[in-house]
């Protein structure tokens with residue numbers, strides 16, 4: 001559905017050059033739900049805008065839904081939907097009329113546009129709001145309208161740029177319900193960016209992480225977490241000397257530099273805590289070290305980013321990294 005090779009985009013602003021995307025290779029199969037993650041300025045929107053034919057690449061190639069983004073942008077646009085960060089409906093007309101107009105823009109006949117507007121209103125649970133003007137909708141309702149607008153021409157592939165940003169947790173969950181339904185009931189391929197790591201972790205079957213314009217990780221969240229980050233084990237002892245001894249033993253279980261003691265607390269990172277912890281505790285006991293408490297934690301996607309870059313995604317966001 002998406003095949004990109006060596007996709008780059010350079011911006012020139014006065015005398016400054018920004019290499020926003022520096023060689024992206026990606027293949028997405030039909031029906032996949034891909035979450036595209038990265039800190040502010042990593043190149044997510046620029047990649048999306050190239051894949052949707054809104055922005056020509058500086059170099060590289062991409063075919064999307066079977067059409068080349070440079071030589072056949074009309075073909076791409078006819079087959080995909082794009083829900084950008086900004087609201088797509090205007091303010092002047094009722095929700096239903098906005099959808100009909102959108103359908104007409106995609107070449108549907110007046111009756112087909114009306115029929116399809118009715119269908120997408122149902123699909124996004126917007127029927128009770130059909131007569132309202134978009135400006136009167138709540139943030140979550142407005143975002144559902146954006147998605148409805150992006151679906152008016154029955155695209156096989158939908159790009160969503162931060163569909164849940166700025167919404168309250170309940171509205172975010174509701175948007176996700178609709179996104180997941182699109183996939184399971186309609187087989188729509190979904191490619192979306194998000195800043196919410198937990199959403200990508202639990203909802204997407206594939207996570208692609210971009211940093212400084214390059215893809216640095218690509219796989220299922222589970223796979224990335226176990227391959228790149230690993231589980232955390234934390235134990236406490238009754239005194240710091242015992243903790244130091246426990247940290248030495250921990251080195252035999254953890255990767256290089258992934259075990260250490262601080263006061264009476266010992267932390268280590270292992271591929272699988274469920275199997276490593278009992279063994280670790282047995283080794284401690286054999287060495288005469290008594291653990292007072294023991295805890296395990298699964299890694300997050302932020303741990304994956306930290307393992308890959310030495311920075312947390314949240315730190316990078318805060319710094320407005322580019």
Ligand SMILES: Nc1ncnc2c1ncn2[C@@H]1O[C@H](COP(=O)(O)OP(=O)(O)OP(=O)(O)O)[C@@H](O)[C@H]1O
Nearest residue numbers: 011013018020039040041042043044045046047322
């Ligand atoms: N039109 C433009 N002109 C100049 N620089 C641009 C332009 N668009 C994007 N950039 C720069 O390209 C880099 C990548 O921006 P992009 O919007 O793709 O990042 P992003 O990962 O989507 O960030 P965010 O999460 O903040 O939306 C940034 O340094 C940005 O300032």
